Amino acid sequence: MKTNLWLGDEAIAQAAIDAGISGVFAYPGTPSTEITEYIQQSAEAQERGIRARWSCNEKTAMEAALGMSFAGKRAVVCMKHVGLNVASDAFINSAITGANGGLVVVAADDPSMHSSQNEQDSRFYGSFAQIPFFEPSSQQEAYDIVLAAFDVSERHGVPILVRLTTRMAHSRADVVRRVDRPREQKPVKFPSDSRRFVLLPAIARRNYAELLGKTRNFEEESEHSAFNVLEEGGDHSVGIIACGIAANYVREVYGSKIPHPMFRLVQYPLPRRRLAKLMQACKAVIVFEDGYPLVEELLRGVGGAPCAVKGRLDGTLPRAGELDPHNVARALGLVSQPAVEAPPEIVPRPPMLCPGCPHANMFDYLREAIAGSPGARVFSDIGCYTLGALPPYEAINSCVDMGASITMAKGAAEAGVHPAIAVIGDSTFTHSGITGLLDVVEDRTAVTVIISDNLTTGMTGGQNSPATGRLEQICAGLGVEPTHLHIIEPLPSNHQSNVALLKRELEYKGPSVIISRRPCIQTGKRSG
Amino acid sequence: MTAQTSQDIIIAGVGGQGILTICAIIGGAALNHGLHVKQSEVHGMAVRGGAVVSHLRLSSGSIASDLIPLGAAHIILSMEPMEALRYLPYARRDAVLVTNRNPVRTVAAYPDEKLIEARLKEWPHHVLLDAEKMARQAGTVRAVNSVILGAASAFLMIPEADMRSYLERFFERKGRDVVDKNLAAFDMGRVMAK
Numbered sequence A: 001m002k003t004n005l006w007l008g009d010e011a012i013a014q015a016a017i018d019a020g021i022s023g024v025f026a027y028p029g030t031p032s033t034e035i036t037e038y039i040q041q042s043a044e045a046q047e048r049g050i051r052a053r054w055s056c057n058e059k060t061a062m063e064a065a066l067g068m069s070f071a072g073k074r075a076v077v078c079m080k081h082v083g084l085n086v087a088s089d090a091f092i093n094s095a096i097t098g099a100n101g102g103l104v105v106v107a108a109d110d111p112s113m114h115s116s117q118n119e120q121d122s123r124f125y126g127s128f129a130q131i132p133f134f135e136p137s138s139q140q141e142a143y144d145i146v147l148a149a150f151d152v153s154e155r156h157g158v159p160i161l162v163r164l165t166t167r168m169a170h171s172r173a174d175v176v177r178r179v180d181r182p183r184e185q186k187p188v189k190f191p192s193d194s195r196r197f198v199l200l201p202a203i204a205r206r207n208y209a210e211l212l213g214k215t216r217n218f219e220e221e222s223e224h225s226a227f228n229v230l231e232e233g234g235d236h237s238v239g240i241i242a243c244g245i246a247a248n249y250v251r252e253v254y255g256s257k258i259p260h261p262m263f264r265l266v267q268y269p270l271p272r273r274r275l276a277k278l279m280q281a282c283k284a285v286i287v288f289e290d291g292y293p294l295v296e297e298l299l300r301g302v303g304g305a306p307c308a309v310k311g312r313l314d315g316t317l318p319r320a321g322e323l324d325p326h327n328v329a330r331a332l333g334l335v336s337q338p339a340v341e342a343p344p345e346i347v348p349r350p351p352m353l354c355p356g357c358p359h360a361n362m363f364d365y366l367r368e369a370i371a372g373s374p375g376a377r378v379f380s381d382i383g384c385y386t387l388g389a390l391p392p393y394e395a396i397n398s399c400v401d402m403g404a405s406i407t408m409a410k411g412a413a414e415a416g417v418h419p420a421i422a423v424i425g426d427s428t429f430t431h432s433g434i435t436g437l438l439d440v441v442e443d444r445t446a447v448t449v450i451i452s453d454n455l456t457t458g459m460t461g462g463q464n465s466p467a468t469g470r471l472e473q474i475c476a477g478l479g480v481e482p483t484h485l486h487i488i489e490p491l492p493s494n495h496q497s498n499v500a501l502l503k504r505e506l507e508y509k510g511p512s513v514i515i516s517r518r519p520c521i522q523t524g525k526r527s528g
Numbered sequence B: 001m002t003a004q005t006s007q008d009i010i011i012a013g014v015g016g017q018g019i020l021t022i023c024a025i026i027g028g029a030a031l032n033h034g035l036h037v038k039q040s041e042v043h044g045m046a047v048r049g050g051a052v053v054s055h056l057r058l059s060s061g062s063i064a065s066d067l068i069p070l071g072a073a074h075i076i077l078s079m080e081p082m083e084a085l086r087y088l089p090y091a092r093r094d095a096v097l098v099t100n101r102n103p104v105r106t107v108a109a110y111p112d113e114k115l116i117e118a119r120l121k122e123w124p125h126h127v128l129l130d131a132e133k134m135a136r137q138a139g140t141v142r143a144v145n146s147v148i149l150g151a152a153s154a155f156l157m158i159p160e161a162d163m164r165s166y167l168e169r170f171f172e173r174k175g176r177d178v179v180d181k182n183l184a185a186f187d188m189g190r191v192m193a194k
């Protein structure tokens, strides 16, 4: 069979197509974006009419996927780790309604925060929802798991979570496709129990009892899962528990033969009996897991574990940051060091706004407009314009989570900060800025909102932005006064008039919105 | 040199310089040649003009880690001189360092270029190329990546013919003219590396 050089993301995308999905639902976010993009570009997916457009945010994506599952069809939802925070209400409750058509949620974590504001561990969401979840240890396994996960979802009637990390998502390896062509999509078939999805307390209590009853089966499946593998090794002074791709690093640092027994943990909930058996046979175990010490903490309990437990909590591994061959080797007592150091002259090269970026002009205006107001604070948001935090702009005072600019500016204004300015991108505005603006309008708070509209979702590679062509109508519809709703074009030639306009609006003691609109130059290049 | 059964390659540069194209061509050619491949890429924030690195691993056997261990890389391939030095901790002492010598100075305090060049020349086995000039001679400044690929091909465990034919296939869609210019750039790079 033909081998493919696929990213973990692409292996997952093809597996979802091959499993007969009828839709993918997602909002872009590194490192998950390429899953949906692969399906959007796949000829097979197009032929089969698989729906694949971007959703407004992760919550709308999750809910739409649940609707497709309700109708009996298979759906996959993809997001970055923090996206699961946004989708969490729907996600947690989807475990209570259960799934009808197979439902798989893919969350891509970013340990070491290559492109994120934290390194939260989505496995906790799997435990939280009390559903089975998987963390593949190779791209091939990612394919195999997702292909199987829809069956698992339908067999148990629950959604399944697949957790990835940046390394898995963004590394290519040879992957074999297991089927010649995608399975047929499912016909519409409603849940046999017509009240399942109505989470009134009485029904929810019954559903929840059912879910709790199933957790035994989930545990048994983990105990017998072919994905959870114990590799024997003679030296029992240490046992290795390797979660996801950690097993590859262990294999790497030992070369051909690993002297210790190694348990490869891929399927959860925790296979307690098998892990206990390993612990009883070893003097100590080292837990290698990307993200938070979830497994390590469980194995430690409150003491009284059958053997010593080492990992991130006792300093055997760094407490934060992703695993790599270096820290894994050190944890195993092996030598790992560079042959040479990098010369001292090298300076860091952080990312920056592209030359000619429209956000740059906007920041120029803003800096000038607030130069005489030491009390001014700029609450920004997440997107390319977050790079306005770095020199030469140093123009923003906050960046927390998507949509937080407008609402934080509101709270600060209510604390007496003036001018309180929000800077938000068009895609972030439709992701979760709209409701915040409605709060501002409703309370007539003195907040100046600058929507830096580059007509795309720039940071993640230029996906379409649902605000395009309707941004001013949305703001007007929310109740922003026409006299305080402006559109400017961020060009150097408009500098003076734009600064003057900004200054005027900063003085106004009520809600105002300035849409600064010029296309992202990268998007222009791509379509040009 | 003894016959290697595996090669670890660090590919470095600045976001937007086409690191992924270089990876895709070497990786694709390697796969066609029957090798196993693992290739760790950077997408996302750093791509906006930040330092970008790919780990590319080729082997006749299976490959464990997606990342290259420290001190293990056989080749450092870079689109930018300072970026070549940044990843030296990944290099074996006998690694080949192939780099474009045209700096991208979009950082606040780019170090003295002469110092950077001197550091590169301290490395025992180095190939420094004015890839921009060579690409222009080959017909288009856009063929910089092909110059670097050509130079790298002198050290890769993939036969030259396989590299050339994969390069050809990669640019086929863009027309014969583009293919020819990239092949010319490739050949110039290869000659310089010999």
Ligand SMILES: Cc1ncc(C[n+]2csc(CCOP(=O)(O)OP(=O)(O)O)c2C)c(N)n1
Pocket: A027, A028, A029, A030, A058, A080, A082, A083, A086, A382, A383, A384, A385, A402, A424, A425, A426, A427, A428, A429, A454, A456, A457, A458, A459, A460, A465
């Ligand atoms: C909840 C959540 N989802 C997704 C992301 C990933 N993400 C960061 S910025 C961004 C796009 C922002 O687009 P826009 O606001 O239009 O700004 P631009 O990058 O185009 O300047 C996305 C999708 C995130 N950080 N958090």
Ligand code: SF4
Pocket: A352, A353, A354, A356, A357, A358, A359, A384, A454, A458, A459, A520, A521, A522, A523, B048
């Ligand atoms: S990708 Fe577009 S929005 Fe982002 S920095 Fe570049 S020009 Fe600006």
